Amino acid sequence: MHLLLTNIKQLCNVERGTKYKPNVRGAEMKDLPVIENAWLFIEDGIIKDFGDMEHAHTVQANDVMDVGGGLVLPAWVDSHTHLVFASSREQEFVDRINGLSYEEIARRGGGILNSAQKLSEIDEEQLFDESLERLHRVIAQGTGAIEIKSGYGLSVEGELKMLRVIKKLKEHSPIPIKSSFLAAHAYPVDYKENHEGYLNLIIDKMLPVVADEGLADYMDTFCEKGFFSVEETDRLLEAGAKYGLKAKIHANQLHRSGGVQVGVKHNAVSVDHLEAMGDEEIEALRGSNTIPTLLPGAAFFLGISYQPARKLIDADLPVCLATDYNPGSCPSGNIPFLLTLACTQLKMTPAEAINSVTINGAAALEMSNEIGTIAKGKKANLIVTQKMPSYSYIPYDFGNNPVKKMILGDHIV
Ligand code: NIG
Ligand code: FE
Numbered sequence: 001m002h003l004l005l006t007n008i009k010q011l012c013n014v015e016r017g018t019k020y021k022p023n024v025r026g027a028e029m030k031d032l033p034v035i036e037n038a039w040l041f042i043e044d045g046i047i048k049d050f051g052d053m054e055h056a057h058t059v060q061a062n063d064v065m066d067v068g069g070g071l072v073l074p075a076w077v078d079s080h081t082h083l084v085f086a087s088s089r090e091q092e093f094v095d096r097i098n099g100l101s102y103e104e105i106a107r108r109g110g111g112i113l114n115s116a117q118k119l120s121e122i123d124e125e126q127l128f129d130e131s132l133e134r135l136h137r138v139i140a141q142g143t144g145a146i147e148i149k150s151g152y153g154l155s156v157e158g159e160l161k162m163l164r165v166i167k168k169l170k171e172h173s174p175i176p177i178k179s180s181f182l183a184a185h186a187y188p189v190d191y192k193e194n195h196e197g198y199l200n201l202i203i204d205k206m207l208p209v210v211a212d213e214g215l216a217d218y219m220d221t222f223c224e225k226g227f228f229s230v231e232e233t234d235r236l237l238e239a240g241a242k243y244g245l246k247a248k249i250h251a252n253q254l255h256r257s258g259g260v261q262v263g264v265k266h267n268a269v270s271v272d273h274l275e276a277m278g279d280e281e282i283e284a285l286r287g288s289n290t291i292p293t294l295l296p297g298a299a300f301f302l303g304i305s306y307q308p309a310r311k312l313i314d315a316d317l318p319v320c321l322a323t324d325y326n327p328g329s330c331p332s333g334n335i336p337f338l339l340t341l342a343c344t345q346l347k348m349t350p351a352e353a354i355n356s357v358t359i360n361g362a363a364a365l366e367m368s369n370e371i372g373t374i375a376k377g378k379k380a381n382l383i384v385t386q387k388m389p390s391y392s393y394i395p396y397d398f399g400n401n402p403v404k405k406m407i408l409g410d411h412i413v
Contacts, residue, residue, distance in 0.1 A: 001063065002059075002060070002061040003042045003061060003407075004059060004061035005040045005041075005065050005067050006065070006066050007068055007069060008038040008067045009070060009387070010034045011034065011035040011374055012073040012354065012391050013073060013354065014373070014374045014375070016375075017375075018376055020368060020369050020375055022369075023359055023363035025318035029313055029351070029355045031351065035050065035051070037052055037053045040072060044410070045379060045409030046380060047377065067384055070384050070385045070386055070388065071384075073391065074359070075143065075145065075371070075382055076141075076142045076144060076383070077144065077146075077358060077364070078146045078322050078323050079320060079365050080248075080322035081147060081324065081325040081333060082152070082182075083131055083146065083333065084150075084152075084169075086122040087118040089331075092328065096302070112152065112328065116155075119152040119161070119162065124164065128165045131148075132169060132172060135173060137333070138333040138335075139408075141334050142401075144175050144371065144382070145175050145371055146176075146178075147218075147248075148166045148179055148180070149179070150162040151183065151185030154186065156205050159210075160206070163210060163215035164213075166215070167179070167215055174408045175408055176365075176367065176371070176381075178218065180216060180219070181216035181219055181220060181240070182220040199235065202239075207239060207240065211245070219237055219239075219240025219246065220247075220250065223262060224253055230259070233249065233259065234262050234266075237268075247267070247269065248272070250273055251271040253274075253298070254275070255276050256278055256280075257276075261280075261281070261284045263290055264284045267288070269290070270292070270364045271293065272322065273294075274294055274307045275299050277307070277308050282317075285317055291363055291364045292318075293319075293321070294322075294342075294346065295330065296338065296341045296345060296346055297338055298329040298330040299345075300345070306346055307346060309342065309352075313348075318363060319348075319352070319356050320360040320361055321360075335357055336395070339394060342356065350392040350394065350395050353395060358372050380407050380408075382406070382408075386402060388402065
């Protein structure tokens with residue numbers, strides 16, 4: 001397919017040349033390179049060329065799409081989700097309004113254990129169908145690549161069920177998917193007093209099958225007080241590494257638990273959440289290759305303090321944003337709303353926020369050589385927006401969907 005897009009109000013996050021940037025960090029993040037009044041040419045699902053309308057293109061296309069004053073951006077990369085789950089948890093939402101905390105609900109057997117119970121009751125086919133529907137909903141809001149975790153199985157059978165569903169989603173999805181193995185999300189009821197037994201189950205019984213069937217790209221743990229300690233995380237990440245699984249972990253959501261430091265020690269691709277951060281954590285991230293990924297949707301929904309995005313950007317780090325889409329702490333995979341939160345609550349500029357979910361999101365999935373910017377040779381993984389004045393309008397116009405069409409390789413959705 002040869003497709004020419006014309007009359008693009010702003011072509012956003014453009015990279016010249018073909019030596020792609022892996023990410024943008026610190027002060028660079030406030031620069032979102034744009035071509036005003038642009039055209040873009042796509043051949044066989046790959047970006048071939050682009051420029052401004054005044055310097056007319058010489059390309060011959062069999063299809064022309066007049067964007068009519070809409071914008072074109074790299075599609076959002078949501079690098080942290082729990083999109084595969086069996087059931088919603090709105091009762092816990094009500095319980096929190098009535099005064100219980102997220103941790104208290106978890107201690108009483110709700111939270112992740114509630115989701116694990118529901119997951120054990122649903123069959124694989126229904127789990128797949130419901131997850132695919134969710135996936136299509138977030139694509140309609142601009143998501144063009146996504147990471148999905150296990151972690152509601154908490155048994156050999158349950159974890160493998162989730163990971164097989166994610167594998168099947170990869171086969172049926174119009175967008176790239178990466179998967180993370182998160183059996184270390186909570187101690188299941190049967191192992192409440194036998195942590196050693198559950199760690200052995202993960203390491204000896206689950207990991208070999210996960211690796212053998214190619215079910216995961218990353219190893220994740222919920223490193224947090226009351227969940228998995230730094231020592232336990234250390235042991236699990238080492239075990240994952242033996243099977244070639246790089247680390248990508250939940251860290252510092254509720255406490256300064258040492259999660260960031262143990263992630264950096266294992267050269268984690270990213271450490272995610274980061275509500276509870278001090279200078280030591282920021283120092284650990286500086287000079288590492290680990291990407292700080294912020295999940296303000298969870299902080300918003302749980303009513304806890306937001307991540308110190310400005311401090312991290314001032315420390316010259318490549319900040320990434322993701323939704324954390326899950327039934328407990330963030331039942332939404334809506335990235336346009338996440339951008340609004342990043343701007344209003346984390347005080348990021350629209351350019352910084354958009355960089356965080358495009359090029360830096362791609363970096364957090366090790367895909368920035370394929371997607372995340374508009375560059376010759378990268379995949380056409382693009383959002384075409386409704387007519388709007390500029391990219392800052394996207395977080396400004398909150399609650400509304402900016403997406404008119406998604407261009408995903410050869411598919412237009
Ligand atoms: O990233 N914090 C740990 N895990 C998820 C929430 C899990 C749940 O409550 O179901 C998170 O917020
Ligand atoms: Fe999460």
